[in-house]
Amino acid sequence: MKVAFFAETADGKITRGAWELLAWSRTLAAPEKTAAVIVTPSIEEAQLQKLVSSGARHVFLCESPALDRADIPACAAILQSFCETYRPDVLLGAASVFGRALFPYAAMRMKTGLTADCTGLETDRQTGLLLQTRPAIGGNVMAVIKTPSHKPQMATVRPRSAPELPPYGGEPGSITRFPAPDSQSLPGAPRVTASIRLTHGEEIADARRIVAVGKGIKREGNIDLARRLASRLGAALGATREVVDRGWLPYSAQIGLSGKTVVPELYIALGISGAVQHLAGMRTARKIVAVNTDPDAPIFQVADLGIVGDLFEVVPRLIDEFSPKTK
Ligand SMILES: Cc1cc2nc3c(=O)[nH]c(=O)nc-3n(C[C@H](O)[C@H](O)[C@H](O)COP(=O)(O)OP(=O)(O)OC[C@H]3O[C@@H](n4cnc5c(N)ncnc54)[C@H](O)[C@@H]3O)c2cc1C
Incomplete structure (x- = not known):
């Protein structure tokens, strides 16, 4: 062929x-x-x-x-x-x-x-x-x-x-x-007269680590918690469509079928159910860690490490764990 x-x-x-x-x-x-x-x-x-x-x-x-x-x-x-x-x-x-x-x-x-x-x-x-x-x-x-x-x-x-x-x-x-x-x-065709490089959102496509939030984050103000974890890990912040549709994060952060496909080394899914449309954009991540209160959430089927728990309890402990320790 x-x-x-x-x-x-x-x-x-x-x-x-x-x-x-x-x-x-x-x-x-x-x-x-x-x-x-x-x-x-x-x-x-x-x-x-x-x-x-x-x-x-x-x-x-x-x-x-x-x-x-x-x-x-x-x-x-x-x-x-x-x-x-x-x-x-x-x-x-x-x-x-x-x-x-x-x-x-x-x-x-x-x-x-x-x-x-x-x-x-x-x-x-x-x-x-x-x-x-x-x-x-x-x-x-x-x-x-x-x-x-x-x-x-x-x-x-x-x-x-x-x-x-x-x-x-x-x-x-x-x-x-x-x-x-x-x-x-050639038929009368469009021509490029100027070009603008859009950099917003590129960080997520190239990120080696991603912390992604789903509807389980509950409201926009809580995203800061995920952002703090992301910053501790040097990770980019991603989201499901539920989060983007609510205007809590921009479309450039959306991962999935109608968003971006990402292949980071580490993907931490917080309060994400694991709908097929979301999995389509992240299931090939090297290591997937999922935090969800529902033990039957489909995200656990693709997770390498599943934590059944409330993200509002788990994430502060993770932030603490990854914080520089003072003697
Ligand atoms: C054509 C089409 C294209 C789509 N494209 C995309 C796409 O690109 N990307 C995408 O993401 N979706 C896409 N969707 C939507 C998709 O079907 C799902 O609706 C969406 O992924 C669900 O998002 P979610 O996991 O944030 O929300 P939900 O499915 O509502 O899940 C929320 C999860 O949070 C958990 N939770 C709640 N509270 C807590 C807590 N305190 N701690 C821990 N866990 C908690 C719940 O148990 C639940 O599992 C598309 C749908 C269609 C029809």
């Missing part, structure tokens, strides 16, 4: 989402069948070298200062001509803001299917088809979707759902450059 992925760039660098797609591609395809396609106004040479030495065996690069990142029709046209030439069985993209806009448009042009926002990818051993897993019916089931009769099988993949990129000791890949199509031939 030939697997290609669209490697997004920003400010000359390959984005984190693209590295995750390389990890997925390497789990799905033999090394010589892994390709990256890049459409960019500019990219640093060192980034290209890193890509080919990390297991992308074929890198197809369309680099032109005339290209605009927001020009979806142009980018889709380039992707289509790449697919007509290279003929990948699978084309992956990141479920980033740009990927979510580009991939449906490109799939429509290529008259193929698209499974958006996947959290898992596998190859069907019998048919060789891509098995694309994503939450469905409000996150209550994980649907496994195939694209049996159209190529390429296209999917966008949720950030932070990829396996870790394994070290690569194989042959370095090659870089093939191809020209951008004549801009005159």
Whole structure:
């Protein structure tokens, strides 16, 4: 199976989402069948070298200062001509803001299917088809979707759902450059005239430790207790949708199906029931500690350490435990 992925760039660098797609591609395809396609106004040479030495065996690069990142029709046209030439069985993209806009448009042009926002990818051993897993019916089931009769099988993949990129000791890949199509031939498309980097909320996606609060925290004023624990542990503060919908914490703190996916080393869930939609965003955390008064709360099924108890008693003791001790 030939697997290609669209490697997004920003400010000359390959984005984190693209590295995750390389990890997925390497789990799905033999090394010589892994390709990256890049459409960019500019990219640093060192980034290209890193890509080919990390297991992308074929890198197809369309680099032109005339290209605009927001020009979806142009980018889709380039992707289509790449697919007509290279003929990948699978084309992956990141479920980033740009990927979510580009991939449906490109799939429509290529008259193929698209499974958006996947959290898992596998190859069907019998048919060789891509098995694309994503939450469905409000996150209550994980649907496994195939694209049996159209190529390429296209999917966008949720950030932070990829396996870790394994070290690569194989042959370095090659870089093939191809020209951008004549801009005159492109339909009138949007252009980026300015860009603003939103930093709010990034801390939670990258955090190694997270203290998350659910409705069990009871009111906004009590969040300070969780914040104090987070600060003791050097952790970021996250929340369930119940908390965000009440306006107690901003949306950037929401973890789950309709929020962020996080993979911290430590996740402390305080007063969180463990609904499937919440688990969808945090169940792959390395160590999960849950505090809940209800011994039957579903969060305990994914917890490495479960504390059945009142968070208002447990958290002050944890804060005390982690406080610097004076002799
Ligand atoms: C389409 C869709 C998308 C969704 N997306 C998301 C999402 O992205 N993220 C998300 O989180 N949810 C999401 N939800 C909502 C989800 O279904 C749940 O409603 C939500 O996760 C529940 O939040 P909670 O655990 O804070 O509240 P609850 O389910 O009400 O749980 C509160 C918990 O606190 C415990 N508790 C109460 N008092 C204490 C105490 N003193 N000490 C300790 N424990 C206590 C209770 O036993 C209970 O288990 C989505 C739902 C839908 C339909």
